[in-house]
Amino acid sequence: MAAIEVRNLTKTYGDTTAVADVSFEVGAGEIFGILGPNGAGKTTTVECISGLRMPDGGEVRVLGLDPGRDREEVRQLLGVQLQESQLPAKIQVREALELYASFYREPADVGRLLTQWDLTAKAGARFGKLSGGQKQRLAVALAMVGNPRVVVLDELTTGLDPHARRVAWEMVEQVRAAGVTVLLVTHFMEEAERLCDRVAIIDAGRVVAVDTPAGLAARGPAAGQRMRFRPSVPVEDALLLALPEVRGVERHGAYLEVTGTSEVIGAVTAYLARRQIIAAELRVEQSSLDDAFIALTTHTAAAATADAAAAAAAAAAANDTAEES
Known part of the structure; x- marks a missing residue:
């Protein structure tokens, strides 16, 4: 029971x-x-x-x-x-x-x-x-x-x-x-x-x-791993995105944030090592419950807003029709 x-x-x-x-x-x-x-x-x-x-x-x-x-x-x-x-x-x-x-x-x-x-x-x-x-x-x-x-x-x-x-x-x-x-x-x-x-x-x-909690985190949009670092020399986004383990690359000033599968850390660090590029101030994060929570509740909130907007539009249309009659 x-x-x-x-x-x-x-x-x-x-x-x-x-x-x-x-x-x-x-x-x-x-x-x-x-x-x-x-x-x-x-x-x-x-x-x-x-x-x-x-x-x-x-x-x-x-x-x-x-x-x-x-x-x-x-x-x-x-x-x-x-x-x-x-x-x-x-x-x-x-x-x-x-x-x-x-x-x-x-x-x-x-x-x-x-x-x-x-x-x-x-x-x-x-x-x-x-x-x-x-x-x-x-x-x-x-x-x-x-x-x-x-x-x-x-x-x-x-x-x-x-x-x-x-x-x-x-x-x-x-x-x-x-x-x-x-x-x-x-x-x-x-x-x-x-x-x-x-x-x-x-x-x-x-x-x-x-x-x-782990199961929910795995449903998040960033499921997998995320790494943030400052490369010692500039790196083109396209070169990192060409790696099969990489899903996305974002730039935050001098820092790169790379998301991907559970193997993305090894793939990116190996790529950088081959080119003698140092990943300074490297920080690694797993997908989190926070990511999943935001994704799930934002989607629901957006759906509720859309429903409300549709209802308001329908009500306005009905009022217009009534006035024309």
């Missing part, structure tokens, strides 16, 4: 469709990521999964339970850290954990949570006085206070500095190591590549791709 099943989920607010026919499954023990631009429908999707919003169509199951119909049972099995969740500024860390623990039949030990998430020294501190990283550690502790089997983490690292973000990543890995399935909503590509077993990209309320 999948930990989370989403089938043809839809949710609208008035004339706005926030989620349109979203489907995916999360396997038990996975860290499953949801990526998407701002306003793509990510948070609405996880709120429907968490039972905080009722979908207008489709089905959602958490460990086989309906979050709407079986809300109390799902609440006992599901921990949630939402992007906009805030605590009263004056509540103390231990008080918050004890309050949340009172909501569950078999809560975790508060003292153990304080130790596990490095909050013991802040047990008596007020929420409003915590740093961003400390607030995030408390958010994870609160999500785990009910000993959940599934946890939802929505934009866990937004606003954190690079060091605090990496600490948060280690926390997510600790959660999974405890046998908990993680649904991670993020817009940081590096975060998804580091943590996620699989990723769903949602754009304009629809799932546009589901795959491993």
Whole structure:
């Protein structure tokens, strides 16, 4: 049985469709990521999964339970850290954990949570006085206070500095190591590549791709490898493009950026060596999840813009026809 099943989920607010026919499954023990631009429908999707919003169509199951119909049972099995969740500024860390623990039949030990998430020294501190990283550690502790089997983490690292973000990543890995399935909503590509077993990209309320981070990267327009260097003497683009491993050449001032297959690095460096050309400041990059994300979401956004333009043109034509009549 999948930990989370989403089938043809839809949710609208008035004339706005926030989620349109979203489907995916999360396997038990996975860290499953949801990526998407701002306003793509990510948070609405996880709120429907968490039972905080009722979908207008489709089905959602958490460990086989309906979050709407079986809300109390799902609440006992599901921990949630939402992007906009805030605590009263004056509540103390231990008080918050004890309050949340009172909501569950078999809560975790508060003292153990304080130790596990490095909050013991802040047990008596007020929420409003915590740093961003400390607030995030408390958010994870609160999500785990009910000993959940599934946890939802929505934009866990937004606003954190690079060091605090990496600490948060280690926390997510600790959660999974405890046998908990993680649904991670993020817009940081590096975060998804580091943590996620699989990723769903949602754009304009629809799932546009589901795959491993590496699998998605391989779908990108720059799938393969990319090398950037400053040649010691000028090199003609056509000579590099004649190599079968090379797909494209771009110039950025004195630098060349060459993209191609997984063998492009060896082919280009061998070509340069034969001509005694030095590739100074050489930098090599693999195709990335970021490349695939931009390609997939840009295409969807362009399609949506075209649809809107076509609808507007049709409406204008209809108005002209009506006026002529």
